[in-house]
Amino acid sequence: MNAPERSESWRLNEGEEKVDYEPDTKIPNAGNFIIKKEDHTLGNLIRMQLLQDRQVRFAGYLMPHPLENIMRVKVQTNGEVTPMDALSTAIEDLTSEVDNLTQRFAEGVLACKRLQESRQYQ
């Protein structure tokens, strides 16, 4: 009776913002991003990409509770960039990597099909 909507695991509720930002009050150059309707898929991906960045001192993510469909990302930078910009660059880099992968996979499939065809004629 009080079960949540099934689609609530991946669809934003009405009027809900996808991302909330809270600057950290205790640590300098740090902030928390609360990303709704996301899980380990993006969480771990973003964290590892942030850790590649030399200007990022700390990056971590957590899913506070398995039944709450939110993910928190904490970022601390060395002060040369804001946590917001560090996260933006990380996502920008990941987008271009995934788009690159899409292309590589299409090429790989074509190459494999060509190989299979040439084997058939032999």
Add this chain to the structure above:
Amino acid sequence: MPNTRAPKIEVLELKADFVKFVLSDTDTSVANALRRVMIAEVPTMAIDLVTITENSSALQDEFLAHRLGLVPLRCEPGTKFVYNLDCDCEDNCEQCSVTLSLDVSWESKAAGRPDHEKDLPVFVTSSDLVSHDPRVGPVHFASSDIIDASQDDGIMLAKLSRGQRLQLTAVAKKGIAKEHAKWSPVCVATYQFDPIIKVADDVSATLTVAQRQQVVESCPVKVYGLDERTNNIVVRNRLECMYCDECTNVASSLKLRPEDDAVVTVTASQDRFIFSVETNGTIDADQVVQQALEALSLKLQTLRNELINVKQKILAAA
């Protein structure tokens, strides 16, 4: 500071329902994200709403509805549907759903049977589901050749005995497996780390040929072989390795001196991943990977746009 990598993909094996490829020069997090998206976030069609007009079978309505939901529905490539919740229609329409109907009675199927089979129950299977959209229908076999060779006539839904009847209409909707596993397009979507297998020839020279043969035979998946000419241990099927460590255990027990180096070492590569993806027939295997990459890209893009929004809001507030 941009930190982009340039990952590579090499497709090793490609069939309608199976693809095996190597993803290299990237991080585990990318491989894992791709795997997770393939399992849970590639949209497919599945039965979501069942209206039962008559059910005199031994199974309850709810039980049948659940079984129907789990039937994989094949979607022709290029078929695009919108999510039912995003659609402008009242309940459902052909843009967001597909109606399937089923009407089987014992009498209709048992008619024309030989006398000795007369009283046996009839089977209601997924092939009795009639789709109202030619592009979508219950998954059966990949090719007509296999259908002819097989006795299987679909996924069993219920059995009816004399006088029983099943009549229903089902509405299939688009969805993702994050909501319910029935929408998952894959049976298997895994990756393994590319094995790096090294044989130290100088140490293996201290073993007798019989001992080397013992090391070779210790492997349950036949990764190793003995060179015919030199009798050295050689790696024959590296990709078959499943990290069971049998070879290293046997080799170290055979060593003459415990301080000697290991004869064979098996380590996992940190940036090469061998993916195996097998679909349940709803979409072709290469399409699953392609759509997963697109879905991942879309997720990242929405996040990027939302971040820009948040940034502007903070600037406006300051």
